[in-house]
Amino acid sequence: MNRLGTFKLSGIALGLAAAFGPARAVEPIVTQNIDPAAPAALNTGASTASVGVGYASDDARRFGQYNGINQDGFYGLVDLNWVKRNDETGTWTRLFGRDVGLDDRQLRFEQQRQGNWGYSIDYSRIPRFEPLIANTAVVGIGSNNLAIPTTLTRGSPIELGTKRDTLGLGFDKYFAGNWDVQVKFRNEQKDGTRIFARGTTGTGPAGSFGQFEFAPEPIDATTRQLEAKVNYNGGALLLTGGYYGTMYNNNFDSGLNFTGGLAGLSTFTPIGLPPDNQSHQLYVSGNYTFTQTTRSTFKLAWGKISQDAQFIVPPAAGLPNQLDGRIDTKLAQFGITARPMPKLSVYGDVRVEDRDDKTPVRDYFVNTTSSTSNGDNEPRSIRTTTAKAEANYSLPEGFRIIGGIGLEEKKRNFSEVRVVSAREVTDERSYRVELRRPMAETLIGSVALIHSDRDGSPFLTTTQTNGTVGSNLIAPVFLADRKRDKVRVTANWAPIAPLNVQFFVDSARDDYSGRDGSVLGPRKGEAQNYSLDAAYVFNDRWQANAWYSRNDTRFDQATCESASAAGVCPGNAADPIWSASLRNLSNNLGAGLRARPSGQIDLGAEVSYSEIRDKFDLGTIQGGAVTSLPEITTKLTRLNLYARYALQKSSGVRLDYIYDRFSSDDWTWSGTGSVPWTFADGTTLTENRPQTINFIGVSYYHRFQ
Amino acid sequence: MLGGKGFFCAVLALLSLGALAQSPDDIKSGKVCATCHADAPLIWGGKHGTQADSRTPIAIVGCATCHGDPSEHLKSGNPMPNRFSKMSATEKSEVCQTCHQGRERMHWPGSAHERNDVSCSSCHKLHTAHDRVRDKLTQPEVCFACHKVQRAEVNRPSRHPIREGLVSCSDCHNPHGSVGRAMVLRDSVNDTCYSCHMEKRGPFVRTHQPVQEDCANCHNPHGTTAPNLLKFRQPFLCQQCHEPTSHRGNVASLSGTSTGANTLARGCLNCHTNIHGSNNPADLSNERTFRR
Numbered sequence: 001m002n003r004l005g006t007f008k009l010s011g012i013a014l015g016l017a018a019a020f021g022p023a024r025a026v027e028p029i030v031t032q033n034i035d036p037a038a039p040a041a042l043n044t045g046a047s048t049a050s051v052g053v054g055y056a057s058d059d060a061r062r063f064g065q066y067n068g069i070n071q072d073g074f075y076g077l078v079d080l081n082w083v084k085r086n087d088e089t090g091t092w093t094r095l096f097g098r099d100v101g102l103d104d105r106q107l108r109f110e111q112q113r114q115g116n117w118g119y120s121i122d123y124s125r126i127p128r129f130e131p132l133i134a135n136t137a138v139v140g141i142g143s144n145n146l147a148i149p150t151t152l153t154r155g156s157p158i159e160l161g162t163k164r165d166t167l168g169l170g171f172d173k174y175f176a177g178n179w180d181v182q183v184k185f186r187n188e189q190k191d192g193t194r195i196f197a198r199g200t201t202g203t204g205p206a207g208s209f210g211q212f213e214f215a216p217e218p219i220d221a222t223t224r225q226l227e228a229k230v231n232y233n234g235g236a237l238l239l240t241g242g243y244y245g246t247m248y249n250n251n252f253d254s255g256l257n258f259t260g261g262l263a264g265l266s267t268f269t270p271i272g273l274p275p276d277n278q279s280h281q282l283y284v285s286g287n288y289t290f291t292q293t294t295r296s297t298f299k300l301a302w303g304k305i306s307q308d309a310q311f312i313v314p315p316a317a318g319l320p321n322q323l324d325g326r327i328d329t330k331l332a333q334f335g336i337t338a339r340p341m342p343k344l345s346v347y348g349d350v351r352v353e354d355r356d357d358k359t360p361v362r363d364y365f366v367n368t369t370s371s372t373s374n375g376d377n378e379p380r381s382i383r384t385t386t387a388k389a390e391a392n393y394s395l396p397e398g399f400r401i402i403g404g405i406g407l408e409e410k411k412r413n414f415s416e417v418r419v420v421s422a423r424e425v426t427d428e429r430s431y432r433v434e435l436r437r438p439m440a441e442t443l444i445g446s447v448a449l450i451h452s453d454r455d456g457s458p459f460l461t462t463t464q465t466n467g468t469v470g471s472n473l474i475a476p477v478f479l480a481d482r483k484r485d486k487v488r489v490t491a492n493w494a495p496i497a498p499l500n501v502q503f504f505v506d507s508a509r510d511d512y513s514g515r516d517g518s519v520l521g522p523r524k525g526e527a528q529n530y531s532l533d534a535a536y537v538f539n540d541r542w543q544a545n546a547w548y549s550r551n552d553t554r555f556d557q558a559t560c561e562s563a564s565a566a567g568v569c570p571g572n573a574a575d576p577i578w579s580a581s582l583r584n585l586s587n588n589l590g591a592g593l594r595a596r597p598s599g600q601i602d603l604g605a606e607v608s609y610s611e612i613r614d615k616f617d618l619g620t621i622q623g624g625a626v627t628s629l630p631e632i633t634t635k636l637t638r639l640n641l642y643a644r645y646a647l648q649k650s651s652g653v654r655l656d657y658i659y660d661r662f663s664s665d666d667w668t669w670s671g672t673g674s675v676p677w678t679f680a681d682g683t684t685l686t687e688n689r690p691q692t693i694n695f696i697g698v699s700y701y702h703r704f705q
Numbered sequence: 706m707l708g709g710k711g712f713f714c715a716v717l718a719l720l721s722l723g724a725l726a727q728s729p730d731d732i733k734s735g736k737v738c739a740t741c742h743a744d745a746p747l748i749w750g751g752k753h754g755t756q757a758d759s760r761t762p763i764a765i766v767g768c769a770t771c772h773g774d775p776s777e778h779l780k781s782g783n784p785m786p787n788r789f790s791k792m793s794a795t796e797k798s799e800v801c802q803t804c805h806q807g808r809e810r811m812h813w814p815g816s817a818h819e820r821n822d823v824s825c826s827s828c829h830k831l832h833t834a835h836d837r838v839r840d841k842l843t844q845p846e847v848c849f850a851c852h853k854v855q856r857a858e859v860n861r862p863s864r865h866p867i868r869e870g871l872v873s874c875s876d877c878h879n880p881h882g883s884v885g886r887a888m889v890l891r892d893s894v895n896d897t898c899y900s901c902h903m904e905k906r907g908p909f910v911r912t913h914q915p916v917q918e919d920c921a922n923c924h925n926p927h928g929t930t931a932p933n934l935l936k937f938r939q940p941f942l943c944q945q946c947h948e949p950t951s952h953r954g955n956v957a958s959l960s961g962t963s964t965g966a967n968t969l970a971r972g973c974l975n976c977h978t979n980i981h982g983s984n985n986p987a988d989l990s991n992e993r994t995f996r997r
Contacts, residue, residue, distance in 0.1 A: 066871055085755065098842075114761075126871045198978060199976040201952065209962050209965075210962040223903050225900060231808050246899070275984040295815075296814070297811065297812045307906075312984075347815050347820060373992075380912050410918075414914070551854060580944075586861075588860070616941075618957065629957060677966070
């Protein structure tokens with residue numbers, strides 16, 4: 001399919017550079033020559049406009065997931081950054097457009113008299129094209145009334161996706177006496193559909209995987225944010241007081257309704273969609289300088305979150321038709337930094353965040369059958385207290401020794417009926433010691449050792465509706481006792497002037513303690529991250545860089561099949577107690593070259609490659625054999641070339657070439673055999689693999705003088 | 706370091722007396738400096754060069770506002786008083802903080818960047834028409850100079866549109882310091898996520914404890930290979946908390962029916978579809994288990 005839109009080729013080019021680039025290893029070579037590909041600065045020298053055309057060779061939904069370049073064809077190239085300053089009044093006027101006319105377009109107009117007043121209006125769209133194509137016979141997709149086939153039915157391809165259209169307004173004004181106000185408003189309309197489902201246990205029609213039906217969630221919601229701040233600069237005392245309010249309004253307020261489908265799912269209609277909710281917060285934050293070497297920061301905030309959307313199905317008689325949800329939040333923070341001696345710096349910080357869920361508890365239905373619900377709603381209150389302290393002492397030869405401790409306590413409430421083990425209090429203590437050399441001619445870096453230890457109050461047992469104690473074999477991963485050890489090494493080495501080498505190692509290990517006498521649940525986690533970057537400046541016209549990163553994370557856990565309600569594991573002797581060793585290993589490398597061989601020509605090249613392996617090794621601890629899952633390998637290759645030729649001092653042409661390849665044997669939707677995941681209505685979701693795209697663009701740019 | 710008004714007066718007096726060979730205006734405008742430092746005047750094209758704003762360096766004493774008294778440098782080639790390449794991070798930042806304090810920088814003292822020897826000029830480039838850290842498209846380049854793990858993660862199949870410049874690091878983090886963990890933009894991780902994902906906030910009739918506590922319990926916002934930015938696939942993720950009763954301890958599998966193929970498609974969410982919370986009070990366990 002051919003399509004003519006407006007597309008900012010340079011956006012993609014720079015985007016790739018941003019993601020894979022060496023991060024400052026290669027700077028733009030001649031900064032006076034404004035790069036028309038990056039015209040975002042408020043600078044009179046940054047006024048540029050570019051117009052061109054590009055061609056995409058193939059459909060590539062991964063490449064175009066967020067920019068809309070997902071089909072073959074022609075695309076227009078239009079960008080604009082017009083900046084003007086009135087030197088007499090100090091008034092700036094700016095009109096900015098990026099990817100104008102394409103799906104990820106951004107527009108902004110702003111005007112400001114520097115140090116006096118300013119306003120802005122902007123519009124942007126963030127699209128998300130679902131990489132998977134749904135082959136479905138479900139009718140009504142996009143609405144909240146879905147008609148589901150009652151038998152396995154062959155469907156037609158449907159593209160899913162969302163778009164967020166955002167309008168932003170900003171205003172600020174300075175007043176005499178060092179006061180100023182800032183106001184920001186943002187309205188976002190999100191539309192589209194996303195993958196969703198309904199299901200229950202039981203066997204579905206032949207050819208399906210069970211009683212699961214494809215039920216795309218319709219999205220038509222408005223999100224609004226308003227923030228108004230008053231700032232005061234009193235020299236030693238800096239203050240900000242403000243209001244931050246948010247509002248979510250779901251235009252599908254009657255839930256997701258179904259007709260048709262399996263008889264076994266007939267009670268699963270309507271399905272609730274996200275309810276309208278609001279938040280309001282007042283805050284004051286500040287910064288006070290006691291002396292030139294002693295400064296403090298603080299923040300106090302009070303907030304309220306509410307949710308009073310009408311229920312999609314009226315509750316029992318006598319109960320209100322809304323939750324009357326209300327959460328009060330409070331925050332208090334105080335920090336101080338000081339240098340009591342020339343060689344010693346200290347820092348301390350205390351923070352308390354309280355989320356008090358004041359939603360009234362009501363018995364929404366009389367439970368006669370379920371063992372896991374007493375019919376009450378479940379308010380969640382959480383209080384988090386953190387405290388940190390650090391000392392930093394200067395040593396000879398530019399070294400510093402740093403020691404720090406941190407404490408975090410979380411208190412939370414739980415409902416009377418629990419299906420997951422709970423812990424009202426968790427405490428985590430962390431200790432850090434670091435040797436750092438922040439300044440030196442050739443070698444700077446740091447070595448840090450961090451240890452943390454989390455424990456807490458005794459576990460509350462899972463409890464059924466009738467008060468019976470249930471299974472208590474797992475310590476939830478975010479509550480479990482955990483010992484964490486971490487080593488971090490960084491180095492930046494410049495052995496000779498044109499060469500800079502960065503080295504980074506981060507190695508962490510988590511050990512989890514299970515419930516008493518149980519080997520189930522989280523057991524161990526590891527992360528090993530290595531990175532090596534090198535940049536070489538041949539001369540003021542040629543620069544190159546290369547980098548390599550390896551990221552390896554592992555997590556070991558265990559559970560048991562079919563434990564009894566009372567936690568006898570396994571419930572049947574033949575069922576296994578089994579472990580999973582999960583691993584995500586990625587190797588990433590890249591290289592870049594920037595050159596300016598003559599006064600008229602700029603050249604650039606970036607190439608990158610990522611290979612990511614997900615491994616799922618399962619093992620038997622006791623009982624029957626288990627089978628590991630197939631490994632998933634994902635590969636991404638990108639090449640980005642550009643050449644810019646200056647026709648005149650203020651104009652020129654730019655040629656771009658992008659190669660992008662995505663491949664994966666991810667079986668999430670395709671399965672591992674010839675039979676893909678199939679919903680009971682016949683829906684399947686598929687993705688073309690591999691996806692390769694060649695993109696060529698030619699554009700003309702003009703720089704305003 | 707700047708010496709306050711006394712220093713400015715001294716420089717102006719020096720210039721007005723013609724103690725230097727160059728014209729005072731040429732020194733103040735940076736023309737003299739540009740004879741050796743070619744990129745230097747680019748700063749005047751930006752906000753620092755707005756003459757009508759009396760707070761700006763160009764309106765005060767030009768380059769000397771930040772770099773110190775140039776007289777010895779011009780006379781004998783001695784280094785400038787504020788030689789940024791030889792200054793500590795704290796010293797460099799203090800120069801900028803002479804003017805840039807408060808507002809979004811309120812919590813700079815004690816912030817992770819401040820304590821880790823990151824200075825303003827570690828990220829911001831002033832003598833250029835394009836400060837890359839202030840452009841959503843190029844900002845990640847700057848952040849990835851130190852945050853190497855995130856550089857790799859943002860290219861995972863499940864990701865935010867960072868590569869396209871539609872979401873940038875500063876949409877979620879305030880690099881100048883905040884009261885939230887990891888310098889998140891709002892006061893907490895959840896509050897930051899809710900600014901775009903407000904539908905997950907609730908409160909709901911049925912709430913999911915780890916969801917209410919920290920989005921990062923289940924998600925890695927920088928990128929994952931598991932769908933929906935999940936740290937692990939289902940059922941593994943769910944089995945890290947849930948008891949193995951009923952079907953919850955089923956062996957992860959790609960075959961079978963009902964709860965058998967629990968690793969395919971949406972995994973556990975094939976049924977427990979409203980995993981962030983359900984506001985439907987009409988039924989028993991179907992709502993408690995986020996199925997309606």
